[in-house]
Each structure stands twice: as structure tokens, then as C-alpha cells.
Amino acid sequence: MQYSYNNFYEILTKVAKQSPNQIAIFDEKEKLKYHEIKQNVDKVAAYLQLCGVNFGDKVAMAVANSKEFIISYLAITAIGAVAVPMNTFLKTNEFEYILNDCGARVLFASSSLAKELIALSELEILRKIIWIGQTPKKLQSASKDDYVSVDEEYGESAYLSSTPQISKEDMSKGYENNGFVKNVNFSEALNHKYTLSITKYPKIDDLMHIIYTSGTTGKPKGAMISYKNIFSNVIGAHERFKVKKSDRFIVFLPMFHSFTLTAMVLLPIYAGASMVLVRSVFPFSNVLKQTLLKRVTVFLGIPAIYTAIGKAKIPWYFRWFNRIRLFVSGAAPLAKQTIDDFRVKFPRATLVEGYGLSECSPVVAANLFDKQKLLSVGPALNGYEVKIVDDEMMELPVGQIGEIIVKGDCVMQGYYGMPGVTDETIINGWLKTGDLGKIDEEGFIYIVDRKKDLIISKGINIYPREIEEVIYKLEAVEAAAVIGVKDVHADEEVVAFIQVKDGMDLDEKTVREHLKKNLANFKIPKSIYFAEELPRNATGKVLKRVLKEQIKDKI
Secondary structure, eight states: OOOSOSSHHHHHHHHHHHSTTSEEEEETTEEEEHHHHHHHHHHHHHHHHHTTOOTTOEEEEEOOSSHHHHHHHHHHHHTTOEEEEOOTTOOHHHHHHHHHHHTOSEEEEEGGGHHHHGGGGGOTTOOEEEEESSOOGGGSOOOGGGEEESSGGGTTHHHHTTOOEEEHHHHHTTOGGGOOOSEEEHHHHHSOSOOOOOSSOOOTTSEEEEEEEEOTTSSEEEEEEEHHHHHHHHHHHHHHHTOOTTOEEEEOSOTTSHHHIIIIIIHHHHHTOEEEEOSOSOSHHHHHHHHHHTTOOEEEEOHHHHHHHHHSOOOHHHHHHOOOOEEEEOSSOOOHHHHHHHHHHOTTSEEEEEEEOGGGSSEEEEOOSSOOOTTOOBSBOTTOEEEEEOTTSOBOOTTOOEEEEEESTTSOSEETTOHHHHHHHEETTEEEEEEEEEEOTTOOEEEEEESSOOEEETTEEEOHHHHHHHHTTSTTEEEEEEEEEEOTTSOEEEEEEEEEOTTOOOOHHHHHHHHHHHSOGGGSOSEEEEOSSOOBOTTSOBOHHHHHHHHGGGO
């Protein structure tokens, strides 16, 4: 496929020039036009250059939904640096793992996450933390005597304004303008005198961002996504969803998620459309309120959201006066009952179910407007190939269940720093999804189950082994197994089984306190069961399918 652009900064520049007064972002009571977004992006990009961020450097983001997320992301990629959006629900040690793994030098951080992020200020690898919101008080002070100004024009104001500075010790090491006051406020990145000067623009095959997703080792793996990957996905979704400049997308799912980032942020920017930002999905009544008040036309969600809407009592005025033309669901299959309930409540809108994964940028397939099949996620987007294969990678006949493999410009470059795992996942250009499915004679894809041991809860991947490893750190644990069990909403709940060592005691409270110290809340099992012995096969492997059978009627 041929592409008209090399990078996303070209698209932003074009949209800002052609439609400068088009509203790009509705953020609570504030509106930002495309020319204002472009100005802010240029300012932040210039500041990153001032901080010594170079082409290809990794810049991490632990940022809640906000206009600052969008501006920061676009600024990072504008200068050819690589954005690394991180799950904002992680704990300190989980953030630290990702930062060390990708080698991020700069971190954009929401002050609302300060509890987990303050400790990261001690990381040697991080040269700068740019706080969005109020900079934590304990990080606002420093010793003036330890610093000298990089730019003599700033004089005494250099220290006070937290502009880039270098310590006398670092200057002797030749760090030039890479040493500076470590913790600054986002306002510093917007209010400075420097002008953006880009000497090397990103090319189509350059890396745009790294999305960390759970993998076979139990540790997060960084999926490397290029500009080509994103363009192929955005263009394909633009065609499939028939996106127009007049569309307004509501953005309430976390922006760090690949689905939200591509389909709810980059797609509307590509189309010159508008985004309506909602800081949190809770209370959901506010999401519905903003949908109505801001005249939203495109609503993207996950099955848990659609199940709740399908069962809830939606006010009659919302049902009849909303402007929604398209509902899109992703991250997991929709239950038939949810689809039926939804179509009764919103007969004027089209509900489209799609399929994708972070390693595919992420959208692979989506239903057609004029032709949909119940429980199908539709055919692949234009330019992508999808096959169903057996364990030997041999293609299976139409209608037969096997592993879904994908080929096309959507397929990631690989896992960051993990060439061996990449070679196991991508074979001759075909990406093994680990999902089981089938394809009919018209190319419509049906998701049946997952081959790999991932749990998907509210659209987020959770890998059981990571949780099991934390449980095993408890001295009294003999064996542990974590599984996902579907609840009444067709979402998955995390369930843990623990076998205690003979002669030792362990209770649920102790386990939960231990898990809360080491894992993000969404990874903590909803139910914990203690068993005298876990079922195993002849080789000693725990039989998780037996555990699922034992527990399914209790959820």
C-alpha cells in the first residue's frame, strides 16, 4: 500500500492549516482548535529538544485522559522520538520495569498518579519528569547552589523557572544541556522562548510508539509500532467506519490503550474531526451527559460498557435526541443478548463489532455498515490478510476452528529488545495472535476462544503467570493457579487458587495485602480459593480447565 504521509506531524500540520478553527478537543469546559493544538505541540516539542531528547529516544507517558496526553504524544512523535504510553493503573515497581526496559529518558506524569510515581524521581535513567497538574510539593525544591544556567540570558530566573540547567558536577562530565532540574511542571513546556526546529523528520518505517502488553514470560512486552502500522490502521478504520470531518468522537476509555489511542485519538485527527474528552468512565452518567451535550456522533466502547448500557434504563430524551450514528465495540466479543438489547434501544445507530490486538496496531477486522453477521467481527480491513491455521501453520478449510494469523502493514515491527520472542510470534510476515476463530466463505471472522492463557478484563490484558509469581513469593504457598472466568456480562473475572504448604497457615486477607503491594488493582483476583491440592496432569502441570469447570457456576 502507498501512503501520502511519512509521519503524523505532517497530518497535524495539514489539518491545522486547512481547518485552523475546527474544534479539535472538547475538554470539560475548554475548547481547543486545531491551530491551537499545533501551536501547543510545537512548544512542547521544542522543550523536549531543549531537554536533549533526540531522534529515536524513548519518552514515557504515565498520563490520565486529558488534552495534555494528546499534546504530549504528538510533540514526542513530532521530533522523531518514540512515545511509550503506560497503563495508569500500574504500581511503582511495574512503572519502573517498563521505564528501565525501554530506556526512557523523559517521563510525562499526571500529578493524580503521584503516589506511585514520586519514587521514580530517584531513577538514574530518567533525566526529566514533566508533571501535568500540580507538581508534587516534595519535588518542588532543590539546592540552588548545585546548579548553573545553561543559557546566560536567563540569569537568576533560570533556577526559579526550572528551565533546563546542568549541575557543576554534570558539566564537568560533558553532559551539556542534558543535566537539569529533574521535576518541572507541564506549564514550563508551554511557556518558553524557544522555537521548534526539526532537522530530521520521521519516515514511514520509523518507530512511532511502544505499547506494553502482557506476554508469554508474564512480564510486559513492548510492541513496537511504526508510522506505517498506524497509517494502515487509521486509513483502514477511516474507510470502514466512514469517518467524516463533522464527526465527534467521545473519548472516555484510557488513552494509553492501543484501541483508544488509534481509534479515538489518531483516527479523528487524521480525519480532521473532533474529540470529546471525558476524564473518567465514572460516573457513567457523565459520559452520557457529555455525549448528549457535545452532540457526539461516534461512540467507541468495550463489551462491559455496552452490556451495562443494554441493561440500564436510559432516559427517553437521550435515546431520541442523541446524534450517535455509530457505536463501535472492541477488546472482546459481544454477547448476543447485549447486541439484541442495544439494537432495540438505539435503532437509528449502527453497532459495529471489531477485532484487534496491540501487536496489530490494533484493529484487524470490523463489521461492514451495509452487511453484518451476528457474532462476527466482520472481514479484515482493506490490505490485511487473515487465515485460520493449525499448530503447524497449515491453513484450515472454511468454517474450521484454528488459530487466527494476520499479515499486512498493521503487523508490529516486533517486541522491543526481544528478538527471540518476536521470531516465535511473527513467522514469514504472519503474526500468530494466539486467538482461536473461524472464517466463513465470505471472509467474515468469528472469534471462538483464546489459545494463549491471557485473561481479558474490561478490555485490558492480564497474564496469569505474573500474578502467580507474586503469590509464590508468600512463604506458605505450595502451588498457585490463576484463571479467568466469564461473568454474567461475558467479561472475565480473575480467580486465584492456592494450595498451602503442609503445617503452615495462610488466609485471604494476607494474600490480598501482599497482592496490593505488588500489583495494579485490576490484576488482583476478585475471588481467592484455597484448595487442599490442585489438579494436575501426568507431567505435573496444573489443569486449569478443571479449575474453570469447578468454579464457573459460582461466578
